[in-house]
Amino acid sequence: MAQPLSFTFAYFVLFITPLVMMILLPSPCICQDTFTCSRATYYGSPDCLGTPTGACGYGEFGRNLNGGGVGAVSNLYRNGSGCGACYQVRCTIPQLCTTAGMTIVVTDHGEGDHTDFILSPRGFTQLASPNMAQHLMAYGVVDIEYKRVSCQYPGYNLMFKVHEHSRFCEYLALIVIYQAGQSDITAVELWQEDCKEWRGMRKAYGGVWDITSPPKGAINVRFQVSGEDGQKWVQVSNAIPSAWKAGVAYDTAIQLS
Numbered sequence: 001m002a003q004p005l006s007f008t009f010a011y012f013v014l015f016i017t018p019l020v021m022m023i024l025l026p027s028p029c030i031c032q033d034t035f036t037c038s039r040a041t042y043y044g045s046p047d048c049l050g051t052p053t054g055a056c057g058y059g060e061f062g063r064n065l066n067g068g069g070v071g072a073v074s075n076l077y078r079n080g081s082g083c084g085a086c087y088q089v090r091c092t093i094p095q096l097c098t099t100a101g102m103t104i105v106v107t108d109h110g111e112g113d114h115t116d117f118i119l120s121p122r123g124f125t126q127l128a129s130p131n132m133a134q135h136l137m138a139y140g141v142v143d144i145e146y147k148r149v150s151c152q153y154p155g156y157n158l159m160f161k162v163h164e165h166s167r168f169c170e171y172l173a174l175i176v177i178y179q180a181g182q183s184d185i186t187a188v189e190l191w192q193e194d195c196k197e198w199r200g201m202r203k204a205y206g207g208v209w210d211i212t213s214p215p216k217g218a219i220n221v222r223f224q225v226s227g228e229d230g231q232k233w234v235q236v237s238n239a240i241p242s243a244w245k246a247g248v249a250y251d252t253a254i255q256l257s
Contacts, residue, residue, distance in 0.1 A: 035145035042124035054108030056083035056206035062107035071119040072110030083207035102126035161249040173210035183227035191220035
């Protein structure tokens with residue numbers, strides 16, 4: 001027995017309307033392989049490298065780190081815990097950009113026009129395909145996708161750099177450089193021999209840890225590492241020599257992976 005026309009039409013409307021909406025509505029941004037969709041821009045720099053005044057506290061070291069492939073982040077800064085983290089960033093304009101993109105090292109904090117990354121000019125141009133750098137720069141802001149990757153520094157161990165503002169032997173500030181892997185350093189402590197206890201350093205700003213009246217003699221350091229595998233403490237004996245100097249980086253002979 002044939003169904004009434006009105007019933008058949010109503011059934012058709014109920015069935016087909018969701019399909020039409022699925023076709024007409026814009027699809028959400030879904031990136032594959034754990035990539036996150038965002039936007040990136042770049043800052044002005046006369047030599048296209050990083051800035052020595054970055055919020056992470058790297059100073060001149062941050063200008064040439066990773067060949068100048070550095071940048072500022074907003075939410076990924078995480079109150080300085082994100083300093084030194086590495087990200088694979090690639091733009092999503094096929095006719096202008098490479099599929100691999102480039103690896104950026106976080107050295108600063110900054111916010112742009114709904115961007116997660118403000119790259120150095122050198123880092124931004126490395127997103128481009130050959131002979132397309134100027135065309136990409138003309139965009140100013142581009143859609144990108146990113147994911148965190150392991151930092152790699154072949155030939156370098158993890159180092160503790162004594163910050164230039166340190167004053168022997170009243171005030172000691174440290175910053176970790178050449179930190180490989182994907183982990184964050186969430187605490188730093190120094191061994192106080194006369195008290196037989198570990199003294200915590202203060203998170204001054206960015207990636208800088210400091211302490212007043214530091215221990216005398218060669219300094220043992222331990223730091224807490226936080227990553228996908230949880231938290232752990234890494235201890236380095238005699239990490240800082242007894243006659244330490246401001247501005248000098250000391251090799252720990254270890255490397256995180």
